[in-house]
Amino acid sequence: MAPTPRRPVRVLVIDDSALVRKLMAELLSADPRIEVVGTAADPFIAREKIKQLAPDVLTLDVEMPRMDGLTFLRNLMRLRPMPVVMVSSLTERGAQVTLDALALGAVDFVAKPRIDVARGLAGHARLLCEKVRQAAGARVCRLQPEGIAAPVAGPIGYRTTDRLLAIGASTGGTEAIRSVLASMPADAPATVIAQHIPAPFSGPFAQRLDRHSRLTVVEARDGEQLLAGHAYVAPGGRHLRVRRGGARWYCELADDEPVRGHRPSVDVLFESIARHAGGNAAAALLTGMGDDGARGLLALRNAGAATFAQDQASSVIWGMPGAAVALGAAQRMVPLDEVATALLTPPPREATANR
Template sequence: MSTQRKTRVLVVDDSATSRRMLSGALRGEPDIEVVAEAADAFSASKLIAQHRPDVITLDIEMPKMDGLAFLRHLMKHQPIPVIIVSSHTPSGSALSLEALRAGAVEVIPKPVDPRSVVALASRLKTRIRQLRASQVHPRPTPRVHATAGAAHLKISRPVSGLIAIGASTGGPQALEALLTQLPIDTPPIVIVQHMPALFIRLFAERLNEVCPMRVVMATDGEPLSHGVAVVAPAGHHLIVEHQGGRLRTGVRRGPPVGHQRPAVDVLFHSLARLRRISVVGVLLTGMGRDGADGMVALRRAGQETIAEDESSCVVFGMPREAIARGGAVHVVALNRIAATIVKCLDRAPKP
């Protein structure tokens, strides 16, 4: 019989109905225990000191101190994995995206009807167990000004190639920090970020506001261009194909791969099939192993590959798998990845 301690969860929500729903969803699980409930941030602070929870579920819109301000305070003084359980309103979506930037490890939409409570319960329990199985180091997005960060990085000559980036938990912070360090004239960038459909377009818009290059949602058959980064849409795989003398995006519904759609593996494998195109594949923080097989394929195809080092990962899962399988040519901390990408591009064959 296992004597492993249960994962302690603190539920923070100003709605008594929501607190009952969330606590009820977790009640009776042999490995999860709701240690307390709080209706506001100040009560939550006292309960954190008293119960030392392993995971917090947090509503964004609360009285006294809003959830976002509380989250930032928590990440600064006492980082604990936080799962945001948010509303479906447009304003709620924007706030939830900001919460990911502030250090939340996941955003789960609140159910809109009783039938969706079961789905929420399943997803919440799965995520809590994944967090327990992983070494999680929550941290907010570093405050870096795009032009200041990218000014010293220059690509020394024209490059016919592209950059591919995959990320999951902790990815919104890592991607923003990385892209703001790359020069504006960077080769095309293709991105897979695991994120709920409700937030991915807002995430791309946020990146477009703060990054030197243009950031857009991927559409099927779109030519890739220098100075443009494309983000895989929710619920669709992103691939790159050589058509009509141009590199073009492909957006495919397809079945999930490794429980993910979009999957980093699908993107990386499509790039490994390209010929006479230089690729730099980058795998950032995230749970699980998505992207590890694809990174191995890229390296076997002679391409440059970079895995984020454990020291800067929120969750050292996907990069660890890629490293363990021999897929990573370079293993570097997040603040050195942009410079490593530029060095890889400078070594690429001339177009």
């Protein structure tokens, strides 16, 4: 008996611009796996169309008349949680609002330029469709309070006093990383982070993490020394590597080609740590679309580092951590609320010979 074909993902497009609604509907409808069931010019119209059309995914503009996107999203996630992909401007204001939306439960976002929006969205049509399809299967979280959790207690099981932690993530990662850092003590080892994010968004993202962590969180600068009690976020659009200089580690930023479509790439960061830190490192690959970071996590495990993947039940999208598990790159799968403990208290090292 032939398998029943999966029905297309049903999408409702919400945007106050008639041009953007038309363009988004055309771009999404070009994918046979997506069906645009309707459009709405504001949240009040959207609310009625959600009841009538029962879409699987919403695309939601941040700035709209009568009710802004954040207020609508907050109400939606409280009353009827469902996958939402935000459409945001590539501005500092757009970055702040988008990060707020992700904190409220939005699955992902698509950034549109301020000038020539039509060409900008059309240039990212494939990514837009991919994000909408992935959102349909995402784990949608109800609104969670932000804050700083109680710090992780216990020993830090490293061979030497040299310590380095690394985190990689993509879809769902902004809030997952915030949750992990919020559980870190103020004297945690230096932590480096690669999150797939546009250039205008990484600075505000680092600032947001800093507000919700005991660590000092900054956007990484080229040549900056890595210090305990600090976390360093890869700038959007640039690769972050770690290099050794004597007894110290330093940030190294580069503009070389994207790796598997990403810059910053988690693989690039993890592979540099495998070369320079080896068994003195611990790394976690968190929620995200695709497989970036899986090979790098395997390189870290083979170099003697402690390696972890977020488990499927707590991941918004189990693409990246799932790929790492399939490769045998993770020593353990852990739920999100145990990632900080895992990084700070890694299990005994395993032999790397014959791996």
